[in-house]
Amino acid sequence: MIKKVLVLLLIASFITILGDWSVLENVTAETVHQTVTSDRNHVLADVNEVIDLTTLRVQGVFGDIFMDAANISSANPDVTITDTTITISSKGVFPISFNYQSTQMTIYFFTKLASETEYVIYEEDFTGMPNGALPSGYTLYNNLGQGGGSAAISNERLMLSPSTIVLFPSYLSSFTNYVIDTDMRMTAATNTSRWTSVLFRYSTENYFQMAIRNDASAANGVEFAKRIDGGWNVPATAAYTEALNPASTYHLNIDVKDTTIVESINGTEMIHYDAAFEFTHGRIGVQADNVTVY
Numbered sequence: 001m002i003k004k005v006l007v008l009l010l011i012a013s014f015i016t017i018l019g020d021w022s023v024l025e026n027v028t029a030e031t032v033h034q035t036v037t038s039d040r041n042h043v044l045a046d047v048n049e050v051i052d053l054t055t056l057r058v059q060g061v062f063g064d065i066f067m068d069a070a071n072i073s074s075a076n077p078d079v080t081i082t083d084t085t086i087t088i089s090s091k092g093v094f095p096i097s098f099n100y101q102s103t104q105m106t107i108y109f110f111t112k113l114a115s116e117t118e119y120v121i122y123e124e125d126f127t128g129m130p131n132g133a134l135p136s137g138y139t140l141y142n143n144l145g146q147g148g149g150s151a152a153i154s155n156e157r158l159m160l161s162p163s164t165i166v167l168f169p170s171y172l173s174s175f176t177n178y179v180i181d182t183d184m185r186m187t188a189a190t191n192t193s194r195w196t197s198v199l200f201r202y203s204t205e206n207y208f209q210m211a212i213r214n215d216a217s218a219a220n221g222v223e224f225a226k227r228i229d230g231g232w233n234v235p236a237t238a239a240y241t242e243a244l245n246p247a248s249t250y251h252l253n254i255d256v257k258d259t260t261i262v263e264s265i266n267g268t269e270m271i272h273y274d275a276a277f278e279f280t281h282g283r284i285g286v287q288a289d290n291v292t293v294y
Contacts (some may be wrong), residue, residue, distance in 0.1 A: 003020065014230070024196060027242060030202040033150045035058070036056070036058045036107055037059065038172050039281070040174045041108060043108070044109075044244050046101065046111060047090060047091055047112065047132055047145060048087060048088075049087065049114075050122065052085060052189075052258050053067040053072075053085060054068045054084050056213075058100070059099075061103060062102075068084050070098055070158070071098075072096050073096070074096050076279065088111045090111070091120075092094065093108055093109075093110055093121065093262060095107075096109055106171075121172065122169065122284075127156055128156070131152065133152065134152065134153065137169040137170070138167065139170070139277040139283075140165070141167070144203050144230075145204035146163075149161075151162035151164050151166045159288060160196070160292070160294065161292055165285055166197070167202065167283045167284070168285055172284045173202075174281065176201075177258060178252070179255050180252050181252070181253050182198060182252050182286070183252070184212070184248075184250050184252055185246070185248065185293065186285075186292070187292050189214035189292075192213065192214045193214070193218070194214050194291045195289045196211070196287065196288050196291050197209040197289075197292065198210045198254055198284075198285075199283070199284065199286065200283075201256075201281055201283075202282040202284065202285060205229060206227060206229065206278075206279060207226075207227050207282060208224070208227075208278075208279060209223075209272075209274055209287065210224060210263045212250070214291060215238055215244050215292075216244050216265075217240055217241065220239075222238045222240055222263065222265065223236065223271075224236040224237075225270045228279060229269065236271045238270040240265055241268065250265055250266060251265070253265075256276075259274060260272070260273070260274050260276065
């Protein structure tokens with residue numbers, strides 16, 4: 001299904017979480033540091049920013065501590081850790097090992113240049129990957145979120161067979177607001193109403209999705225759908241300009257911000273929905289109904 005997956009965290013979106021629009025023009029990475037928990041296990045920073053561990057809170061079964069009280073470590077040479085600070089000298093995603101009392105977890109540090117306005121929290125184009133097994137960190141399910149499904153890397157693309165869900169790395173579930181960009185080509189479908197989708201805020205049988213039917217020009221050819229306790233609720237639909245061409249690749253964009261979801265295809269906005277209240281976070285992935293996509 002996928003040639004490229006890009007998930008961006010916009011600074012403006014994260015300011016919304018903090019409820020502080022007034023500093024938007026002057027926002028820096030320091031303004032978006034947060035209390036770390038097992039569910040929200042990430043920290044945002046600028047490249048070469050000296051992060052003060054004595055002010056960075058971590059909450060868990062042990063209570064509430066500052067990060068300098070724990071043992072943190074990284075084997076990455078771009079990460080420098082002292083007793084009270086951590087500094088990262090390049091852009092990217094950096095897993096940091098956290099150990100305190102009997103608690104062990106991974107905290108993800110995301111860095112950007114100070115001049116940039118967004119964090120790339122996940123990016124993959126599958127270039128150079130051999131045909132066969134999925135990358136490490138991916139999860140394969142059938143379309144009910146159970147064991148099964150069929151997906152593989154094929155010619156430097158992620159290919160999904162019918163009735164398959166593939167979830168991207170689990171650390172993405174700690175985010176609420178982001179922008180997803182991905183490219184998709186549907187090569188086969190059992191009939192024109194079958195679909196593929198991008199999943200977000202996913203847990204088993206509970207998630208949101210942008211779905212695109214083989215006949216995307218139908219009145220419900222593009223959907224914003226809610227999967228709630230194993231049942232479907234489809235509050236918003238739209239018709240694209242054409243049925244999907246099996247020889248064409250389509251660029252999908254999903255802007256996820258609090259309760260507002262905006263879905264676009266090839267730069268054209270298709271759906272703007274303002275009542276996505278049910279789920280606040282969860283995993284990100286892709287799904288094939290009775291179709292083959294890659």
